[in-house]
Amino acid sequence: MAKQPLTDTATQDEWRATRAALEQLPPRRWQPQQLARVAGLETGRVGVVFEEHRHTTARVGLTEARGRAARQQLLSSAEPVETVAAACGLTVRALNRNLLDQTGLDCASTRSLLGAPNFTLRLPPRFRVAETMAYLTRDPRSLNIRGSGDRAFAFGLAIGERAVSAVCQFDADATELQVEVLQRGRQRDDAAIHVADALARMLGLASGTKQLENLARREELMRRLIGPRRGMRIPLTAAPVDALTWSILGQQINLPFAYELLRTTTALCGLRAPERLYTMPIPARIAQTPESAFTSRKMSRSKARYLVDIASAAASGTLNLTALAEGTFATAYETLTALRGIGPWTANYTLMRGLGFADCAPIGDAGLRRALRRFDQLETPPDDAEMVRLMARFRPFRSLATFHLWRGSDDALPTG
Incomplete structure (x- = not known):
């Protein structure tokens, strides 16, 4: 089998230096120029290593990283949302949009997950419910995930040595997913957080579609590739x-x-x-x-x-x-x-x-x-x-x- 070409050692070293700079700097200073200076790289190399090693642009990659850092702070502290957003170099509006894009939850909904028996994910525009359901429930005899009709499914999820189930229902307009978290015995306060993380992956919420779809407006090859499937995402596994x-x-x-x-x-x-x-x-x-x-x-x-x-x-x-x-x-x-x-x-x-x-x-x-x-x-x-x-x-x-x-x-x- 033909081996996929890999990147060279020099740029891997540059990525490691970039990662070290990310750990050294606070999120509000995660800008390509500042990272390059701390990492000892030439101007512009941060963008190159993001594209080569993370398969995304530095702007998109750093914006997503700031959102993840903010989400962790929201879940682990009682700091006001404005303080959390500022610490990550974002306005509250930008942070809400960032979290919705990656997780389907804004700041308030993210914080309400702790101890919640149910929650609602907001879906991106043109979310393809039929294809998502067909993919998730492609084995009708699966022990892990089960479909119910054309808009509902349930799945089991391991959280350490505990097992929970999530019962999920798409709304009629394909704008929301209602989720109920089911547990046996002693309840885990963080169960909804883990279920939300798994669903963000399974629904492909963080898999970007805009770059490819924008390219399809200019290039016939990409337009033919996408065809009528605008909005299609990559469904990741729950873990x-x-x-x-x-x-x-x-x-x-x-x-x-x-x-x-x-x-x-x-x-x-x-x-x-x-x-x-x-x-x-x-x-x-x-x-x-x-x-x-x-x-x-x-x-x-x-x-x-x-x-x-x-x-x-x-x-x-x-x-x-x-x-x-x-x-x-x-x-x-x-x-x-x-x-x-x-x-x-x-x-x-x-x-x-x-x-x-x-x-x-x-x-x-x-x-x-x-x-x-x-x-x-x-x-x-x-x-x-x-x-x-x-x-x-x-x-x-x-x-x-x-x-x-x-x-x-x-x-x-x-x-x-």
């Missing part, structure tokens, strides 16, 4: 590790069998949640499960070994997916592919749907191969090297382009 688990289970098998293996693993290693649901498989539970428990349920010996080994690394902290998500694409890719059982397809899928990198393409994916053949009207399916070349046209939006290609081809349903 980063879920994407890795799913991609390992789905390697080199058809989709129905992959769903069956996920249900088996969920029943063995998930937590029972309210509403007769399970959480996704817990890495620590996978690590403690004998390989024979998987192989006796149709899983190959090699897949069971890879699953247990990688879950053990995640459970012990040796593999820290959260840290990888905050670092560079190159470091994350190289870390993942160094593990036994993870090749380029699994790594790129995990980077795209688990860690949220914006410029990944799961080269070798059967659905993407069919989609490219149809999109480019090729006589034969492209090989891996040709897939790399064809997907390069969509840089730096290859993750979102992958979902547009999947959705634009009826027979090219994604493998995950």
Whole structure:
């Protein structure tokens, strides 16, 4: 399989220097010029390293980072909203807009999550409810997530060793999602916070669409890619590790069998949640499960070994997916592919749907191969090297382009 080109060591060092400057400076001073000065970089290099390693512009990346810093302060302190916003270099209006874009909640709604049994997410304009529902509930026998009609779903979520369920209902106008959080026994005050975080990922709220859609107004290729799907977003997994688990289970098998293996693993290693649901498989539970428990349920010996080994690394902290998500694409890719059982397809899928990198393409994916053949009207399916070349046209939006290609081809349903 063709290997995806990675960035060089020099620019990775520049990103590390930029990260150190972010930790040194208060959020209100997170400006490219100030970061460059503290990091010892030439003017303009901060923008380059953001584009190369974070797959976004410095302006967008720093605005999102200020929003995340403000959200943490809102949830952990009683400081007035005006004080929190100013500390992060934002007006209250700008902070509200920032949080709504990333999480579907403004400042007041964010603070009200603590101890809340229910809450409401505001959806972005042109949110595609039908496609979102179809994707989330694509396995009708799933133990983790269950659809109800065409506008409601429920899912189980692990919070440490506790399991909660969330019952979710889209409104008729596709402007809001009402969420009820269900718990058993001793209630966790932070349950709604974790559910809101998971839903922001699952609905793709933070996955930007504006840059690609603006480009489509000027470029025929991008206009043809998007077609009638304006507003489509990348649905991430509820937690980063879920994407890795799913991609390992789905390697080199058809989709129905992959769903069956996920249900088996969920029943063995998930937590029972309210509403007769399970959480996704817990890495620590996978690590403690004998390989024979998987192989006796149709899983190959090699897949069971890879699953247990990688879950053990995640459970012990040796593999820290959260840290990888905050670092560079190159470091994350190289870390993942160094593990036994993870090749380029699994790594790129995990980077795209688990860690949220914006410029990944799961080269070798059967659905993407069919989609490219149809999109480019090729006589034969492209090989891996040709897939790399064809997907390069969509840089730096290859993750979102992958979902547009999947959705634009009826027979090219994604493998995950």
